[in-house]
Every structure is written in structure tokens, then in C-alpha cells.
Amino acid sequence: MPALFERVRNAQRRFERLRHVAILACREPLGAVTSPASASSLWVMSFWSSRRVVVTGGAGFLGRRVVARLEADGADVVAPRSAQFDLTVPGTAEALLATYEPSVIIHLAARVGGIGYNLENPAPLYLSNLLMGTYVIEAARHAPSVERTVLLGTVCSYPKITPVPFVEANLWEGYPEETNAPYGVAKKVQLIHAQVNAEQYGQQFAYVIPTNLYGPGDKFHPAVSHVIPALIKKCVDAVESGADHVHVWGTGAASREYLYVDDAAAAIVRAGEVDVGPEPLNLGADREVTIRETVETIAGLVGFDGELRWDPSKPDGQPRRGVDGTRAAKLLDWSPSMPFEDGLRATIDWYRANREEAERPVA
Numbered sequence: 151m152p153a154l155f156e157r158v159r160n161a162q163r164r165f166e167r168l169r170h171v172a173i174l175a176c177r178e179p180l181g182a183v184t185s186p187a188s189a190s191s192l193w194v195m196s197f198w199s200s201r202r203v204v205v206t207g208g209a210g211f212l213g214r215r216v217v218a219r220l221e222a223d224g225a226d227v228v229a230p231r232s233a234q235f236d237l238t239v240p241g242t243a244e245a246l247l248a249t250y251e252p253s254v255i256i257h258l259a260a261r262v263g264g265i266g267y268n269l270e271n272p273a274p275l276y277l278s279n280l281l282m283g284t285y286v287i288e289a290a291r292h293a294p295s296v297e298r299t300v301l302l303g304t305v306c307s308y309p310k311i312t313p314v315p316f317v318e319a320n321l322w323e324g325y326p327e328e329t330n331a332p333y334g335v336a337k338k339v340q341l342i343h344a345q346v347n348a349e350q351y352g353q354q355f356a357y358v359i360p361t362n363l364y365g366p367g368d369k370f371h372p373a374v375s376h377v378i379p380a381l382i383k384k385c386v387d388a389v390e391s392g393a394d395h396v397h398v399w400g401t402g403a404a405s406r407e408y409l410y411v412d413d414a415a416a417a418i419v420r421a422g423e424v425d426v427g428p429e430p431l432n433l434g435a436d437r438e439v440t441i442r443e444t445v446e447t448i449a450g451l452v453g454f455d456g457e458l459r460w461d462p463s464k465p466d467g468q469p470r471r472g473v474d475g476t477r478a479a480k481l482l483d484w485s486p487s488m489p490f491e492d493g494l495r496a497t498i499d500w501y502r503a504n505r506e507e508a509e510r511p512v513a
Contacts, residue, residue, distance in 0.1 A: 197423050199224035202295075204252040206230065206237060206286065207259035211367050212302075215415035216256060223419065228252065232259070237282040243289035251295040254422045257286045258302050261333075263374040265399070265467055268329045276332035283340035291353055299344070300421050303359040303430055305407075305471055306330035307338045314405075314438065315474040318359075318430045327468040341430060348428040355428040356421035361435065361473055365411030365493060366500030370508040377406060381445045382498055383509075385454040395457040396449070399464035402442030407472045409435050410488035420482045431478040435486045438472035451494055 203220055207213040208229025220227045228250045235246045237259055247255075261271075261278040268275060283301065290296045308316050309324025321341075326334035344355040364378040372380065384396045417433045439447075445458060479485055501508050 201253040202226040202250060203254045203256060204228045204250055205256045205258060210258060211369060212363060212411055212414060213258045214367060215411050216418050219415050219419050237285055238278055243285040247289050247293040253295060253297050255290055255296060255299040256418060256422060257299060265329050265465055267374050272332040276336050279333060279336035280339055284343060287343050287347060291347055291351055298354040298422060300356045300418060301340055301344055303341060303357055304334055304337045305359055305361050306334035310468055314470045314472045317474045318432060329465055329467055344428040354425060356426050357428055357430045358418060358421050358433050359430050360414045360433040361407040361409045361471060363411050363414055364408050365497050370501060371511045373511060381448050382501055385449050385452045388456060389452055389454050393456060395459050397459050397461060398445055399461055400441060400466035401462050402440060402460055404466040405438045405440045405470045407434050407438050408490060409433060409486060410493040413486035413488055417478060417482055417484045420484050426481045432473035432475050433478055434473035434475040436475060437490060448494060451498055
């Protein structure tokens with residue numbers, strides 16, 4: 151029965167997309183040729199141009215890219231700051247939606263950090279993320295204007311030992327890696343909340359799980375940076391100071407799959423357009439890279455030729471990460487386009503040109 155519903159839903163989505171493209175094609179001057187790519191772009195414009203979107207966390211690393219893409223596609227975007235609407239406070243999410251009456255909510259607001267930050271702040275990581283997601287989902291349920299809510303999950307929710315590539319069904323096969331568990335579990339609770347509300351109340355959701363994000367605009371302050379910005383900063387600092395070595399946490403054996411921020415933003419915006427249901431969707435780049443290969447690549451790109459000194463007394467984090475993105479590719483008609491080294495070059499160039507902004511100590 152579920153397979154039948156899925157086939158019907160897919161047919162409905164294909165029909166709706168073709169209908170929009172056909173309408174737009176009919177508006178072309180006689181003899182004009184509309185390529186599939188331009189037709190798709192016109193269809194996206196027709197979808198977002200009539201909708202207001204609230205993007206929580208819209209001033210963050212990923213949020214700014216999502217906001218920019220939505221605005222380019224014609225959406226009326228509201229990106230409230232936490233100083234205006236603190237979503238951990240009861241009633242705030244309801245006030246936000248009553249004020250702006252959005253058609254779509256994209257919930258990106260989160261409290262996040264790297265391994266060091268996670269070890270020092272497990273309680274606020276869990277509680278802040280749990281409360282924000284819970285309040286946004288429930289406020290959306292009661293807001294008559296809201297058609298769909300897009301929720302951002304995390305690859306940290308997967309069990310510590312998971313067969314690679316991770317498939318969405320693996321989410322419930324064990325407990326997350328310890329340093330990531332408070333954040334990862336809070337995000338999994340949002341998935342359950344979305345699924346039960348969809349079943350009981352008919353709410354529409356998309357729940358996407360990106361792999362490790364990187365790109366220009368990332369956070370480089372040591373207290374909150376993730377692996378790529380942390381390693382870029384160490385290697386650039388070493389080049390500038392003339393240091394002959396760089397200290398790196400762990401053994402280098404752990405692996406990650408990195409997704410360029412603009413590729414992730416494209417998938418998230420697409421998830422706001424189509425009815426994919428509340429089942430999770432992995433967003434990945436189909437390339438697993440060890441931490442050792444990551445730092446060696448970064449060192450080469452920034453011009454550091456000194457020694458990499460590994461500290462095995464520090465945690466590696468989850469042993470391996472790499473996801474199966476088959477469902478997202480099929481349901482969102484999406485695939486990433488940024489080659490890893492090109493993305494790293496763009497990130498390094500941005501960091502060198504924006505040091506003060508990049509190293510600002512934000513939580």
C-alpha cells in the first residue's frame with residue numbers, strides 16, 4: 151500500500167511540474183525555444199513568487215545562502231533574528247507566524263559547534279535545539295497560512311557505528327556518537343514530531359539531513375568551528391607565522407562527507423516546493439574523505455608544507471560518515487555540483503579576505 155501511495159504521489163508531482171512548464175512555455179513568443187533548464191527555472195519562479203517564507207536562522211552560514219536563493223527565485227523572505235524572536239521561549243514561534251503569515255517555513259535555526267564545543271555544552275545543545283524545533287512545529291500546526299515546513303536534520307543523528315553509506319532507515323539502529331548525541335537526538339525528536347503531526351493533523355513537512363557543510367561564510371572561531379574551517383585556520387595561521395608544524399586532533403582515520411553550502415541551499419529550497427512527506431532525506435556529495443586527506447588537501451591549497459602532528463589523545467568523533475543520497479536525488483530532482491577542491495579554494499579565498507567576520511566569536 152505505501153508503494154502505491156508513493157507512485158501516485160510521484161505521478162501527481164510530475165503532472166504538476168509539467169503543467170507549470172507548459173503554461174509558461176505557452177507565454178513564450180511564437181517560435182521561441184525554451185530549454186529544459188530554463189523551463190525549470192521559470193517554474194521555480196512561478197512557485198515562489200506568490201509566497202512569503204520565514205527562514206529561521208536566516209542570518210547564519212547556511213541560512214544566508216537559502217535566503218539569497220529564495221529571493222532570487224522571487225520569494226518574499228523574512229529572516230528574523232533571535233534578538234527579535236527567541237524561539238526557545240514559549241509563545242515566540244506563534245507570535246512570529248502571526249506577525250508574518252508565511253506560506254512556507256524553513257527552520258534552520260540551531261545551536262551548533264565542533265567537537266570541543268559539544269563536549270563543553272551538551273545540555274544547552276540538547277535543550278535549545280529541542281525547544282526551537284518543538285515550538286516551531288506546533289506553531290506551524292496552528293498557523294492557517296502555513297502550507298509546508300522544512301526541517302533541517304543532522305548527520306550527527308546517525309548511530310555511532312553505521313554501515314557506510316548511511317541510508318535513512320539506519321537512523322534508529324543505535325545511539326549517536328557520544329560527542330554529537332545531545333544535538334543529534336534533539337534533531338531526531340523533531341523528525342518524530344513531524345511524522346506524528348503529519349499522520350494525525352495532515353501537516354506537510356520535508357526533513358532533510360545534510361552531511362558536513364562547508365563553504366564561504368562558515369564560522370572560523372575555534373570555539374564553534376567545524377572540521378574544515380578549523381583546519382583552514384590552523385594551516386593559514388601556520389603559513390603566516392612561519393610555523394613548521396600544525397597540531398591536529400585525533401588520528402586522521404575518521405572520514406567525513408562534505409557538502410558545499412550552495413548545493414545544500416539548493417536542495418533545501420527545492421524541498422519547500424514539493425510534497426515529499428515527512429520521511430528523512432539525506433543530502434550528500436557522494437564522496438567520503440578521511441580527515442587525514444582533508445587536512446593534507448587544505449595544507450596543499452594554502453601553501454603549508456610543514457609537519458602535521460596528530461594527537462590521538464583527542465577524539466576522532468564518529469568513525470565514518472558517508473550517506474546514500476538516492477532518495478533526495480529522486481524526490482527533489484537534485485544533485486550537488488561543486489567539486490570538493492574547488493569548494494575548498496573558494497572557502498579559503500573567502501576566509502583570507504574576511505578574517506574579522508570569519509573569526510567572530512558567535513555561538
